[in-house]
Structure formats: C-alpha cells, structure tokens
Amino acid sequence: MNIPIPKLKAVLRYFGTYTDARFLGKVKLMKLLYFLDFMHVKKYGCPVTWDRYINLEHGPIPTTILNLVNEAIDDVDNSILSDAVYFQRSENTDMCRMIPVRKFNEADEEYFRPSELKVLEHVCKRFGDKNTKYIEDASHKEAPWTETVLMEEIPYSMAVKDNDCAVSREEIDFFQNIK
8 A cells, every 4th residue: 555644544534524424334435445446547547545455255455454444443542543533333233334533624635636536526426325235236346356356466457357447458557667
C-alpha cells in the first residue's frame, strides 16, 4: 500500500459520510475500496490506494487496509485509524459498522486529485445505498475476481479484461513500474 495514512483516513471518512451507515460494514467497505481502486485503474491507469488485493470468498479485499481495519475493530486504543473512524458491532448481526469520527470536509479534499474525487463520488452514487450482498455480487461479476482463484493476488492489470476499461494493459503496467 502506497497511500499515505492521512489520505486513507480521508477515503474512509468519505465513504462514512456519503454512504448509508446502515449498510457500511467491514465487508462492504472492502468492496467500496476495491471499486475505488479498480474503477480508477480502468479510467486513468492507476489505483488510488495501491494496496495489494486478494481473491476471497466474498470478493476482492485490499490486504493492508483490511489489517488496519481489523486493528481498528480489535485494538481500538492502538489503532492508527482511531482518530478517523470507529467500528460499532450490531446487536442482531455479525456486522461491524464503520462510523466516521467526523464528516468528510474541504480539508480532506486536499488529499485527492480531481480524478480520484470523481471516482469516489461515482462509487458512492453506485453503491452508497446498497447492501453488502449487492456490492459483493457486483464484485463477483468483475474479471479481476472471476479470473483469479481463492487466495490468489489480483493484479491491477486484470482490469483490462472488463468491458468498461478505457486504458490498455501497457498503460496500467507503466504506472505500476513508476510507483
């Protein structure tokens, strides 16, 4: 992962501010991050977080961010995300909802390029009011998940196999090599 922690916190605040809190559990959060990265790759050739994605049963997950989120859930006092978000366990389900400490604001916008803000907005419009099953099913229709196997790393270059990819594999590889 090459995203600076303050920028990651801003991403989490964005999702926490612009999605329906009732549905924003850990699994949905992982899928929002996947779509943020892979939609940005498909349109601009490079991801936002640069995290390493793995194929899991419920869809692709960013490995380093997942570990940071798990730490925020299990060890709140020592979590580096604790000043940005916290997680609240629901009584009737296994869901652990993410709640931002504060809303996304203009200061947070400074961490993003215009293209990243555009994709963040698009991801939230597409999935913000949808439940986890909906976004999980959407991720299962994407080539990066369908063309890899359980526990396999998902390279960003897999994005070119989806019909909505507007860049070439060479462009994606170029950005991978200069990061």
